[in-house]
Amino acid sequence: MALRLIVSSRAKPGKGGELLAAFGPRCAEVGAEPGCEPFDLLESGQDPDRLVLLKRWADGAALAAHAEVNRSRPPLAPELRQEGGAEARGLRVQPHALNAT
Numbered sequence: 001m002a003l004r005l006i007v008s009s010r011a012k013p014g015k016g017g018e019l020l021a022a023f024g025p026r027c028a029e030v031g032a033e034p035g036c037e038p039f040d041l042l043e044s045g046q047d048p049d050r051l052v053l054l055k056r057w058a059d060g061a062a063l064a065a066h067a068e069v070n071r072s073r074p075p076l077a078p079e080l081r082q083e084g085g086a087e088a089r090g091l092r093v094q095p096h097a098l099n100a101t
Contacts, residue, residue, distance in 0.1 A: 002037070003063050007053040010082040016049035022077040023051070030055070033069065035062020049082070 011019040023041055030036055035058040044050040057063040075081075 001059060003057045003060060005053070005055040005057070005063070007055065009051045009053070011049040011051065011080050012082050013049060015080045016043060016047075016051065019077055019080040020051060022080060023053075026073075026076050030066065033062070033066055035059065036066065
């Protein structure tokens with residue numbers, strides 16, 4: 001069953017555009033992982049310092065493999081992220097199972 005992750009991130013005030021740009025190479029890297037389906041990186045229209053990633057994984061095994069790879073990656077642009085959030089990285093991750101369509 002496919003899984004969707006919703007990852008919310010907050011940049012330091014005025015740094016949303018820079019954080020958005022920093023996500024580019026990481027998104028390309030993650031997009032090449034097995035089981036990663038197309039995903040979106042969104043910038044809030046009301047708050048340019050709030051970004052949301054909508055990621056879709058083919059199944060739980062692909063997501064688990066991604067999580068393992070992520071453990072070895074350095075944090076993405078900690079100098080641009082607002083302190084606090086998910087364990088001081090500014091992330092909140094919510095997995096959602098998707099019904100087959």
